[in-house]
Amino acid sequence: MLKVGIIGVGTVGASVVKILQENSDIIEARSGKKIVPIMGIVRDTSKDRGVNIPLSSNIDDVLENDDIDVVIELMGGVDEPFKVVKKALKNGKSVVTANKALLAYHRYELQSKAGNVPIGFEASVAGGIPIIKALREGLSANHINSIKGIMNGTCNYILTKMMNENVEFEKVLQEAQELGYAEADPTFDVGGFDAAHKLLILASIAYGIHANPEDILIEGIENINSEDIFFAKEFGYSIKHLTIAKKCDDRKVELRAHPALVPSLQMIAKVDDVMNGISVIGDRVGETMYYGPGAGGDATASAVIADLIDIVRAGQSSPMLGFKRTLEGSGFTLLDANDIETKYYMRVKVVDQVGVLAKIAKTLCSFNISIDSFLQKPDTKDNSFATLLFSTHKCKELDIQNAITELEKLEICKEKPVMIRIED
Template identity: 70%
Template sequence: MVKVGILGVGTVGASVANILERNADILEARAGKKIVVKHGVVQNMGKERGVNITLSTDPMDIINDPDIDIVVELMGGVEEPYALVKKALENGKAVVTANKALLAYHRYELQEIAGDLPLMYEASTAGGIPIIGALRNGLTANHIESIQGIMNGTTNYMLTKMINEGALYDEILKEAQALGYAEADPTFDVGGFDASHKLLILASIAYGIDAKPEDILIEGIEHITQTDVAFAKEFGYEIKLLGIAKKVEHGVELRVHPTLIPASSMIAKVDGVMNAVSVVGDSVGETMYYGAGAGGEATASAVIADIVDIVRGNHGPMLGYKKGLEGGSFELLP
């Protein structure tokens, strides 16, 4: 039996606990061992979580429990989860995280701390889309020529409404907030920062680049107007917020910004809160990955896939490299 502790039993954490219980039989058959959640940690014990697991407010109840094999970190934030994940790894526990901000700033430190211990993070980028596994494993034979994708569902929903229904930015932002797609302070999404964190994670796997959000161009959708939308349509284009990584002669370009895309292209047809990522390899050509980029069940699906891989022993090096690239990693270009 493999015992799991969940740091952060919110929407995603509750879905992880419930899916592990609901699909226990098929998961045991696929993993080869029974997987159970022993403990969960929350900030507010008074809030109903809808789970059948033991809860407390102290993360050390999980970190220091010798019976827990895998720590699932779903707290959000950067420095506090970094300290907890570091301690869990030092205590010999495998870790699964969905925390893109944590990885945007500390992925290389955590890789060094983890060593041969599993540290998995499929759910950190594009929700339920298995893009991390595709880059680390499925496309390992390729030099990656480019990555471009819709990596934030909130902004894609807003732009879709602006393009298809003529909605104004301020109106659709309020609607997105009412639907729960955007936070009360939407800057992280509409400013492009969420997408930048995901892009940096993918770029590390593709190119071995250790860059922070402050090192790359980030532009959001706050200044997109109906005039921009109409201009794009007139010339056969649509506007999408893309995260772009592109290999060029002397290095790699990384950027997040609104982009004019031919209306006939596949990625232009990705609407609403859905995500899509295109990866071009030198051998395979273009591959496309599409699906739900957020939501409790979709993200939990990716978390549990990582848990099952750990139980099976299928984890490999965290960022996909057993040794350094010959000649060093690619240079990040301005």
């Protein structure tokens, strides 16, 4: 029998308890052992959690309990969970966590401290999609050329509604909050930070690269409006919030999380509403695509229990991140964000007069940027202004950022230009 203690019995924790109890027969058949939740830790023991296991507010009732074999950490946050997981490992207890923020900052330290004590973290990325297992096991014979994912259901829901119903960001965000898809403070989701944390975890498994959120390019969807949607539709794109890990020729890896225009015919562009989707390209298998719910109590709990079953089956685990020595010889380093090269879309609000486009083009040309596609929309409220919508040929991130700075200085520009990257 494997005895489990759960620290944090919220939506996911309660689902873990219920699934372990209600599906105990199938879980035992697949693992070879009964997996039994025997204790839960919560801040307020007077609140009904809908579970029939003993609850305590003292974390040591789990960490110091010799009967408990595995600690499931579902607290949220970074610093306190790090202390909790370290103590669990020190006491010889296996750990399963769904905490992406913890792993975004401390995954390498935890791997070092764990040694041969298993740490499962399938639930930390993309909810019920078994992407960790796919990278660690199913694709382990492949050099991973790229990972491209939609890994935040809140962003995807908002952008899907904006694309399909021509509504503005603020209205859809409010609706998402009312439906429970977005938090009261949605910054972590719509700002791209949640997706970036997940990207860092996948990049560690795929490339062995050690980076923190502060090291990579992260942007949210707050500035996208109906004019951007109009351009996307006109030129056959969907707008998605993407996480991208891409291997470069010079042993660099680019990591970024931001909104992007994606050709509508690509599979990743068809992932809508609150669903998640991840495309992985391996050098031998080619492209594989993973689709499913990225959040929710039962979906995330399913991934947690999959880790428990693996712990029962394996006894000893392979290294947490799935490699026993540096990947691909000398390993990879992080590409500086300024050196990223891609195509770009820009929205520039200008005074509607002769010569404006020439001035815009001249400024862009001074940074080696050329225009590919172009649309102009008159301002319906004030005909003295117009909005220029255009895409560029491939250029460097540093050049486009410098160009935006220079465009903003021009008297003909009435707002800071908005840029979205294009991923063909």
